[in-house]
Amino acid sequence: MDVARLAGVSPSTVSRILNGTARVSDDKRDAVLAAIEKVKFAPNQMAQGLKKGRSMTIGIVVQDISSPFFDETLRGVDDGLKNTGYASVIVSGHWDAEEEADRIRLLLARKVDGIILLSGRMSDQTVLNFSTQRPIVSTGRALHTASALGFKLDNEAGAYLAVHHLIELGHRRIAFITGPANNIDAGERLAGYTRALKEAGIALDDKLIVEGNYHESSGMLAMNQLFDTHQQFTAVFAANDLTAYGARLALYRKGIRVPDDISLVGFDDLPGSSYTTPPLTTVRQPLYDIGRIATQALMRIINGEPARGEVPPLELVVRETTRRVR
Amino acid sequence: MDVARLAGVSPSTVSRILNGTARVSDDKRDAVLAAIEKVKFAPNQMAQGLKKGRSMTIGIVVQDISSPFFDETLRGVDDGLKNTGYASVIVSGHWDAEEEADRIRLLLARKVDGIILLSGRMSDQTVLNFSTQRPIVSTGRALHTASALGFKLDNEAGAYLAVHHLIELGHRRIAFITGPANNIDAGERLAGYTRALKEAGIALDDKLIVEGNYHESSGMLAMNQLFDTHQQFTAVFAANDLTAYGARLALYRKGIRVPDDISLVGFDDLPGSSYTTPPLTTVRQPLYDIGRIATQALMRIINGEPARGEVPPLELVVRETTRRVR
DNA sequence: CTGTTAGCGCTTTCAT
DNA sequence: ATGAAAGCGCTAACAG
Numbered sequence: 001m002d003v004a005r006l007a008g009v010s011p012s013t014v015s016r017i018l019n020g021t022a023r024v025s026d027d028k029r030d031a032v033l034a035a036i037e038k039v040k041f042a043p044n045q046m047a048q049g050l051k052k053g054r055s056m057t058i059g060i061v062v063q064d065i066s067s068p069f070f071d072e073t074l075r076g077v078d079d080g081l082k083n084t085g086y087a088s089v090i091v092s093g094h095w096d097a098e099e100e101a102d103r104i105r106l107l108l109a110r111k112v113d114g115i116i117l118l119s120g121r122m123s124d125q126t127v128l129n130f131s132t133q134r135p136i137v138s139t140g141r142a143l144h145t146a147s148a149l150g151f152k153l154d155n156e157a158g159a160y161l162a163v164h165h166l167i168e169l170g171h172r173r174i175a176f177i178t179g180p181a182n183n184i185d186a187g188e189r190l191a192g193y194t195r196a197l198k199e200a201g202i203a204l205d206d207k208l209i210v211e212g213n214y215h216e217s218s219g220m221l222a223m224n225q226l227f228d229t230h231q232q233f234t235a236v237f238a239a240n241d242l243t244a245y246g247a248r249l250a251l252y253r254k255g256i257r258v259p260d261d262i263s264l265v266g267f268d269d270l271p272g273s274s275y276t277t278p279p280l281t282t283v284r285q286p287l288y289d290i291g292r293i294a295t296q297a298l299m300r301i302i303n304g305e306p307a308r309g310e311v312p313p314l315e316l317v318v319r320e321t322t323r324r325v326r
Numbered sequence: 327m328d329v330a331r332l333a334g335v336s337p338s339t340v341s342r343i344l345n346g347t348a349r350v351s352d353d354k355r356d357a358v359l360a361a362i363e364k365v366k367f368a369p370n371q372m373a374q375g376l377k378k379g380r381s382m383t384i385g386i387v388v389q390d391i392s393s394p395f396f397d398e399t400l401r402g403v404d405d406g407l408k409n410t411g412y413a414s415v416i417v418s419g420h421w422d423a424e425e426e427a428d429r430i431r432l433l434l435a436r437k438v439d440g441i442i443l444l445s446g447r448m449s450d451q452t453v454l455n456f457s458t459q460r461p462i463v464s465t466g467r468a469l470h471t472a473s474a475l476g477f478k479l480d481n482e483a484g485a486y487l488a489v490h491h492l493i494e495l496g497h498r499r500i501a502f503i504t505g506p507a508n509n510i511d512a513g514e515r516l517a518g519y520t521r522a523l524k525e526a527g528i529a530l531d532d533k534l535i536v537e538g539n540y541h542e543s544s545g546m547l548a549m550n551q552l553f554d555t556h557q558q559f560t561a562v563f564a565a566n567d568l569t570a571y572g573a574r575l576a577l578y579r580k581g582i583r584v585p586d587d588i589s590l591v592g593f594d595d596l597p598g599s600s601y602t603t604p605p606l607t608t609v610r611q612p613l614y615d616i617g618r619i620a621t622q623a624l625m626r627i628i629n630g631e632p633a634r635g636e637v638p639p640l641e642l643v644v645r646e647t648t649r650r651v652r
Numbered sequence: 653c654t655g656t657t658a659g660c661g662c663t664t665t666c667a668t
Numbered sequence: 669a670t671g672a673a674a675g676c677g678c679t680a681a682c683a684g
Contacts, residue, residue: 001677010655015679025653042435046381047677049372050660057415057436066401066597068394075392078418087436089383089415092404109368110383110413216601245601252603271392275542275571277578277603327661336671341663351669373661376676 007035018043049111058298059107059115060090061100068270069240069287073118073139076291084299086113097121101130108133114298118291119185124150135301137294137309140185149297149307151290155185158283158314159192159237162265165281165316166235167200170325171263173233175208177222177243183214189239189267207231212243219246227254234262234325241266241273241282248276248321263322278320286312333361344369375437384624385433385441386416387426394596395566395613399444399465402617410625412439423447427456434459440624444617445511450476461627463620463635466511475623475633477616481511484609484640485518485563488591491607491642492561493526496651497589499559501534503548503569509540515565515593533557538569545572553580560588560651567592567599567608574602574647589648604646612638 001011009028016022017032024032035041049055060077062070074090081088091107093100100122107115108130117138120127124141131148143150166174176193179186190209197204210225212218219238223246226233238244244266251258258264258278266273269284290311297309327337335354342348343358350358361367375381386403388396400416407414417433419426426448433441434456443464446453450467457474469476492500502519505512516535523530536551538544545564549572552559564570570592577584584590584604592599592608599606616637623635 011678012656012680013654016654019679021679023653028654042431044376044677045436046372046375047660048679050370050376050662050676051678051680053660055372065404066394066397068392068397068598071392071394071397078391087415087417087432089413091413105368106413110371216598245598248603249601249605272394272542272571272598275575277574279575337662338664338672339670342670345663347663349669354670370661373676374663376678377661377663379676 003032003035003039003041006039007031054113055111056086057110057112058086058088058295058302059104059110059112060088061093061103061107061115061117061120062090063093063095063100063119063121065090065092067242068272069242069268070118072271072287073291076288076293077116077295078291079288080292080295080299086299088116093121095121097123097126101126104130114302116291116294116298135298135307137298137301137307139290139294144307146307147301149301149309151294151309151311153285153290153311153314155188155314156192156195158267158285159189160196161192161314161316162237162267162283163193163196164200165318166237166263166265166322167196167202169235169263169322171235172200172202172325173205173208173231174202174235174237175210175226175231175233177210177212177219177236177238177247179212179214179239179243181211186214186239193237208233212239212246214240214242216242216246216249219243219248220250221246223247223250235264235322236262237265237267239267241268241270241280244273244280244282244321245276248280259321259323263325265322269317274319276321281319281322282317284315284317286314329358329361329365329367332365333357380439381437382412383436383438384412384414384621384628385430385436385438386414387419387429387433387441387443387446388416389419389421389426389445389447391416391418394568394598395594396444398597398613399617402614402619403442403621404617405614406618406621406625412625414442419447421447423449423452427452430456440628442620442624461624461633463624463627463633465616465620470633472633473627475620475627475635477620477635477637479611479616479637479640481514481640482518482521484593484611484642485515486522487518487640487642488563488593488609489519489522490525491644492563492589492591492648493522493528495561495589495648497561498526498528498651499531499534499557500528500561500563501536501552501557501559503536503538503545503562503564503573505538505540505565505569507537512540512565519563534559538565538572540566540568542568542572542575545569545574546576547572549573549576561590561648562588563591563593565593567594567596567606570599570606570608570647571602574606585647585649589651591648595643600645602647607645607648608643610641610643612640 091103135147141150142152210222266282273280417429461473467476468478536548595610
């Protein structure tokens with residue numbers, strides 16, 4: 001080590017000072033510190049990592065690099081990492097189980113110390129397999145082993161909340177724009193919609209259910225399809241906020257007022273949903289908390305402590321896109 | 327190496343096969359490949375990095391982990407990295423020059439092979455200093471050395487475009503919600519606003535200029551301040567889209583129609599701006615392209631090629647929040 | 653308290 | 669074409 005020579009000590013001593021591994025006499029310490037300052041020395045993390053078997057890096061797998069949904073969760077992750085010395089490398093699985101697995105293999109080759117999997121598409125078994133190499137914390141699944149932890153939110157209950165709210169306001173013809181057919185969360189939200197209707201004695205009408213893909217454009221398309229087929233309804237429940245935004249625009253284009261003519265409910269409560277016109281009534285997912293709590297749980301596992309952590313439940317946020325049917 | 331023993335060859339041979347560094351006889355190659363498959367071997371990237379002096383990682387410095395603005399740019403970065411073998415570690419400077427420098431030092435200690443600095447707050451000189459250690463590509467500044475490249479968009483011209491559009495529509499009383507006072511881009515946008523007004527022979531009215539902070543809430547506050555002080559105006563130009571969203575909500579709350587009563591223009595063209603109600607007229611920043619082009623430029627520098635790259639100019643996107651004054 | 657030694661997992665001369 | 673040996677920069681015994 002350069003610094004060692006400069007300070008006239010051995011590399012070990014420098015290392016000891018850097019890591020606080022052992023007592024070092026004050027004069028040597030001062031000399032070393034001075035040398036470090038002089039050369040602006042910072043230990044090579046790759047060498048450190050190689051030696052210690054810790055890369056001080058965790059991997060985050062998202063499905064979409066550019067989505068307010070993952071964004072908000074990442075903010076939680078970032079805060080959870082604060083003062084841990086850990087950095088994160090973020091990769092995208094692009095909503096594809098295969099690609100997701102590939103990305104995880106890459107992270108593993110990079111020797112990340114742990115992985116956070118957001119909205120994974122892989123099977124639980126695959127996650128469990130990977131977790132033998134490095135601890136994994138995942139959202140969207142219920143897992144609980146020594147090296148794998150999952151947080152599952154009750155989508156069914158969340159959707160029920162939304163539809164029940166609409167029913168309480170007197171709505172009986174409630175359209176539903178679902179998420180992608182192969183998406184588990186989307187399926188659960190559909191189940192919640194169905195249950196709320198059934199409980200209220202409202203017959204399910206397939207024509208009022210149209211498939212979207214979680215993006216704005218699909219919300220718009222879905223609304224137009226509803227209108228083109230002349231469906232009658234007074235409220236729309238969208239499987240996520242982005243879809244609701246699209247639906248909102250379709251309504252605007254038709255000159256239909258929200259909430260005066262039609263009520264609209266979303267799902268997620270993205271940061272932007274408080275600023276739509278009008279502000280969106282939606283089911284709040286504790287996105288930030290999920291990120292933060294998942295990260296803290298992962299840190300615990302990495303440090304050999306038992307895995308634990310719980311996230312707040314979904315809750316309905318009533319804003320201004322819903323009102324009593326007249 | 328485990329694989330080496332299994333295949334009955336030396337570690338060097340395995341390495342040669344992995345890297346294609348030299349010819350290897352077919353039978354040995356087959357044996358090694360089989361062994362790799364069997365053990366599912368993937369080289370330890372930290373060891374590789376330590377030896378080769380390349381971490382195959384670049385650092386990205388954003389100012390806000392959770393903002394549609396950076397998001398869109400990051401998507402471009404991600405695409406630019408595709409098939410390069412590079413991964414990125416994203417850190418946030420939180421709009422603070424000091425923190426930004428700290429984060430860069432962290433990235434440097436991690437031996438990233440290059441850095442992309444988005445909307446940096448540091449001085450050009452500081453960037454140049456860091457660039458002696460690792461190549462840096464930055465947005466928001468004009469730089470062009472062997473190891474530092476900057477892309478600067480013409481904010482002044484962009485703002486001019488927006489205000490000129492409003493003036494052409496007959497607006498004369500145009501309010502401006504600025505960005506943070508210490509923000510360079512914001513200052514340039516103010517200059518563009520001023521020039522457009524002056525060119526049209528419209529006197530500048532300080533009362534129509536109110537400071538925001540680039541967030542939705544400040545747009546809302548700014549509008550309210552304008553109303554509370556009884557300003558007269560028929561159009562509002564917001565320093566960025568988020569601010570425009572906030573202004574839009576304030577207008578909605580007052581029952582003022584957009585664009586019928588008041589026209590509104592933003593700046594950025596965030597992905598969500600096509601789906602506001604009504605869709606927002608704004609100055610388009612090629613966020614995605616910036617990310618992609620910056621990344622490709624950085625890759626070139628890393629590979630020893632001359633730095634180059636150019637981003638598309640700002641352009642006005644006329645949607646539905648502006649109309650001719652009656 | 654501190655220096656010497658070995659070695660983390662890989663690549664790269666240098667021989668052969 | 670291939671193996672042996674050295675070494676990337678650091679830390680962790682092991683002596684002393």
